[in-house]
Amino acid sequence: MKICLIDPPLPYSSPPLAPLILEYLGGLTKRVMSEAEIELLDPKFSPFSVEKVEADLVGICGSRIVTLPWVYSTADTLRKRGMQVVLGGFNPSAMPEEAKKHADAVVIGEAESVWHEVLEDARKGQLKPFYHGMPLPLENLPLPIRMPGYKFHGIFTMRGCSYGCKFCALRGLYGKAHRYRPIDEVVKEVDSLKERFYWNTDGNIWGGNINRAIDLFTALKGSNKKWYGFGDLKALETSSGDKLIKAARESGLLSLWLGCEEKFVGVFEKKKVEAIKKLKSNGIDPILAIILGKRTDSLDDFDRIVELSDKLGIMVHPFLLVPFPGTELYEEYKPFLLKEGQWKYYDGAHALFSHPQMSPEQREEKFFSIVFELFTLKRVFRHLFEIPLNVFPAGHFAFLMREFPMRQGMKMAYKKWLQDSKSPIQS
Numbered sequence: 001m002k003i004c005l006i007d008p009p010l011p012y013s014s015p016p017l018a019p020l021i022l023e024y025l026g027g028l029t030k031r032v033m034s035e036a037e038i039e040l041l042d043p044k045f046s047p048f049s050v051e052k053v054e055a056d057l058v059g060i061c062g063s064r065i066v067t068l069p070w071v072y073s074t075a076d077t078l079r080k081r082g083m084q085v086v087l088g089g090f091n092p093s094a095m096p097e098e099a100k101k102h103a104d105a106v107v108i109g110e111a112e113s114v115w116h117e118v119l120e121d122a123r124k125g126q127l128k129p130f131y132h133g134m135p136l137p138l139e140n141l142p143l144p145i146r147m148p149g150y151k152f153h154g155i156f157t158m159r160g161c162s163y164g165c166k167f168c169a170l171r172g173l174y175g176k177a178h179r180y181r182p183i184d185e186v187v188k189e190v191d192s193l194k195e196r197f198y199w200n201t202d203g204n205i206w207g208g209n210i211n212r213a214i215d216l217f218t219a220l221k222g223s224n225k226k227w228y229g230f231g232d233l234k235a236l237e238t239s240s241g242d243k244l245i246k247a248a249r250e251s252g253l254l255s256l257w258l259g260c261e262e263k264f265v266g267v268f269e270k271k272k273v274e275a276i277k278k279l280k281s282n283g284i285d286p287i288l289a290i291i292l293g294k295r296t297d298s299l300d301d302f303d304r305i306v307e308l309s310d311k312l313g314i315m316v317h318p319f320l321l322v323p324f325p326g327t328e329l330y331e332e333y334k335p336f337l338l339k340e341g342q343w344k345y346y347d348g349a350h351a352l353f354s355h356p357q358m359s360p361e362q363r364e365e366k367f368f369s370i371v372f373e374l375f376t377l378k379r380v381f382r383h384l385f386e387i388p389l390n391v392f393p394a395g396h397f398a399f400l401m402r403e404f405p406m407r408q409g410m411k412m413a414y415k416k417w418l419q420d421s422k423s424p425i426q427s
């Protein structure tokens with residue numbers, strides 16, 4: 001049986017990061033059906049034509065909501081051509097009935113417990129409409145099939161998160177309890193990577209357990225690789241904060257996306273400023289991913305972002321709030337939603353709900369105006385030169401590999417927004 005797995009392309013440019021979900025699902029497929037012929041396709045990286053796809057079963061990942069229009073139209077075409085299609089990931093799991101309209105089967109939840117059954121049913125041409133995956137312990141996981149030609153590959157060390165961020169789609173799929181991979185298995189996987197850089201794709205690299213994080217980072221120290229991840233500042237404000245930063249730095253952590261806290265807008269407390277200073281002095285480049293445009297935000301909050309970036313001396317990446325289906329926030333904002341079901345607008349650059357004081361156009365215009373201020377070449381290079389020389393060249397290289405695709409992506413998003421709205425703003 002030939003199985004083709006596809007990771008849908010984002011509408012805007014993205015860093016040269018291999019799609020971990022695809023690579024991991026490839027490894028899982030190899031384990032549960034060793035005789036299958038497996039093809040992994042990443043249309044953002046290699047030329048792709050839906051007419052050229054040939055397989056008995058096609059699996060498409062629907063984890064990024066803005067790609068759903070592409071996912072659905074590709075799935076429709078493949079099914080018309082007689083192929084069986086299965087969809088899975090965050091959004092098909094949160095909206096299985098919608099996904100089913102475009103697929104022979106939908107995997108709801110994590111695939112590991114049901115993937116063997118899906119493949120056997122597909123072999124017989126008897127796919128069931130829905131497969132409900134159960135969360136399993138994360139031990140003895142298959143090694144991903146690594147795709148060649150990328151600068152970065154991803155790993156994960158855990159699933160689930162006990163933090164209560166209302167906007168987070170991750171908890172809907174993986175649950176609120178942390179499940180950890182054995183440290184020696186993570187180290188083995190990192191050691192098996194050929195490239196020097198990798199992404200830790202955990203929702204929060206501290207993992208809700210500071211001692212486990214320190215043990216993991218200490219074990220990774222010998223890997224001689226550099227990495228990036230997502231985290232929060234709360235863990236760094238504890239009495240173990242210094243030890244945690246040191247262990248993370250020695251394990252090769254180069255930069256940390258801080259996006260796991262809802263209240264970054266407005267007053268930036270002294271202890272958070274201190275934690276950011278500590279990260280910087282240890283050669284870890286922090287990036288603030290700030291969510292804007294909540295119903296409780298004001299236009300002043302938008303204006304404070306550029307000031308905050310300059311004051312902290314770090315890059316800030318703003319996004320307009322996206323109420324992802326399946327999250328607490330989605331339920332809360334349901335009465336105010338404006339573009340429900342029009343997933344192409346769920347890209348972090350569109351206003352998706354009504355606001356007591358600001359129109360959608362006001363929020364979008366303001367968003368793009370601060371994006372252009374934050375991403376001026378002058379500001380980008382100023383932040384680049386603020387990275388300590390003791391992490392040169394890896395830290396500086398990582399910064400450029402991240403910021404330039406991001407800058408390009410924002411420009412593309414703006415161009416698209418202009419075409420849609422036909423109301424240009426000054427840039």
Ligand code: SF4
Nearest residue numbers: 161163165168203260
């Ligand atoms: S945003 Fe980060 S910290 Fe918050 S629930 Fe999601 S993974 Fe956890």
